[in-house]
Amino acid sequence: MRFVETWIPATLVSTRDLSPGIREFLIRPDQFDGAAYPVGSHINVGVTIDGQPETRSYSLVGEASPQGLRIAVRRAEDSRGGSRYMWQLAPGARLDITRPASLVAVDWARDNYCLIAGGIGITPIVGAAQALTRRGSDITLHYAVRGRADAAYLDDLASLLGDRLVVHASDEDKRLDLDALFASLPKGTLALFCGPMRMLDAARHAWIGAGHPLSDLRYETFGSSGTLPTEAFRVRLKGCDVELEIPRERSMLDVLNASGFEVISDCKRGECGLCAIDVVAVDGEIDHRDVFFSDHQKQSNAKICACVSRARGTITVDTLLRADAV
Numbered sequence: 489m490r491f492v493e494t495w496i497p498a499t500l501v502s503t504r505d506l507s508p509g510i511r512e513f514l515i516r517p518d519q520f521d522g523a524a525y526p527v528g529s530h531i532n533v534g535v536t537i538d539g540q541p542e543t544r545s546y547s548l549v550g551e552a553s554p555q556g557l558r559i560a561v562r563r564a565e566d567s568r569g570g571s572r573y574m575w576q577l578a579p580g581a582r583l584d585i586t587r588p589a590s591l592v593a594v595d596w597a598r599d600n601y602c603l604i605a606g607g608i609g610i611t612p613i614v615g616a617a618q619a620l621t622r623r624g625s626d627i628t629l630h631y632a633v634r635g636r637a638d639a640a641y642l643d644d645l646a647s648l649l650g651d652r653l654v655v656h657a658s659d660e661d662k663r664l665d666l667d668a669l670f671a672s673l674p675k676g677t678l679a680l681f682c683g684p685m686r687m688l689d690a691a692r693h694a695w696i697g698a699g700h701p702l703s704d705l706r707y708e709t710f711g712s713s714g715t716l717p718t719e720a721f722r723v724r725l726k727g728c729d730v731e732l733e734i735p736r737e738r739s740m741l742d743v744l745n746a747s748g749f750e751v752i753s754d755c756k757r758g759e760c761g762l763c764a765i766d767v768v769a770v771d772g773e774i775d776h777r778d779v780f781f782s783d784h785q786k787q788s789n790a791k792i793c794a795c796v797s798r799a800r801g802t803i804t805v806d807t808l809l810r811a812d813a814v
């Protein structure tokens with residue numbers, strides 16, 4: 489189950505390679521008026537994986553443009569195939585997309601802003617940097633990359649921000665020290681973060697450690713590859729004689745719903761917590777891949793976000809679905 493989204497037809501106008509692993513796509517909806525969208529907005533794109541319709545989300549790069557909507561897709565090799573589908577598209581391809589929507593609220597009235605991007609997490613940050621620069625805000629962007637050759641939009645950001653762009657390239661031994669960075673920020677700074685899950689975990693710890701309120705760290709994740717390898721695991725349903733296999737390429741949420749054990753959900757990114765279900769027993773290990781539960785809640789293993797989290801071995805869950813209640 490998912491809340492209603494409005495899908496609109498669109499055409500892929502052009503593509504451009506930004507680095508060996510990142511390709512930009514300019515997409516023009518059929519009825520396009522170039523209207524402004526909130527900073528941090530993303531669109532969903534209909535993709536086909538193994539002949540089945542699926543959805544992948546992509547952040548819009550930069551502020552609104554009359555040319556169309558710009559996204560940049562990193563080609564994920566260890567994946568189910570959404571990004572590979574995007575990469576095989578040629579200009580002229582027809583697409584179904586959703587209207588832009590933002591999950592990140594930016595408070596524009598701060599004195600200081602700290603933007604942090606890890607790898608492909610730069611995509612929603614470009615528009616934020618443009619909007620804040622236009623407003624004359626005090627911003628610094630810390631951009632963590634493996635190497636400059638992998639970094640998208642480096643030249644654009646350098647000309648926009650000058651020395652307020654700080655590149656932390658691992659291959660130059662310039663790793664981002666989040667503890668030191670956050671400790672140096674004045675109180676009242678708003679941080680906007682987008683990067684991989686492990687980097688987000690480190691950012692949350694460093695942010696709290698530096699004494700800033702967690703509500704001043706606004707973030708977006710693109711989904712997590714977790715801490716355990718992505719492999720098949722088994723789910724037992726409490727109170728009935730059912731055991732399901734969750735294959736490597738499907739989520740627990742999809743398998744439960746397809747098997748008639750309906751679990752409501754919304755974001756499907758491990759952010760909203762709507763699909764959290766009770767865990768009764770763990771024979772193996774849970775790999776919590778959500779950003780909804782606290783570290784303490786994850787350690788307790790009392791609940792699991794069925795949309796993104798996985799496991800090794802067998803877990804017993806209670807979806808609270810009662811056959812006699814439906």
Ligand SMILES: Cc1cc2nc3c(=O)[nH]c(=O)nc-3n(C[C@H](O)[C@H](O)[C@H](O)COP(=O)(O)OP(=O)(O)OC[C@H]3O[C@@H](n4cnc5c(N)ncnc54)[C@H](O)[C@@H]3O)c2cc1C
Nearest residue numbers: 545546547561562567568569570571611710713736737738
């Ligand atoms: C709001 C939002 C904005 C986004 N913006 C961008 C963007 O600007 N650019 C961009 O490139 N991407 C973006 N993404 C990510 C994007 O939607 C896709 O997830 C990405 O393209 C990978 O899709 P895939 O099918 O190739 O890989 P997936 O199969 O989704 O794999 C991605 C990762 O998950 C792991 N994985 C593999 N199988 C499973 C499984 N069965 N269950 C769980 N995890 C698994 C893999 O190890 C891999 O590391 C965004 C995501 C969100 C939610």
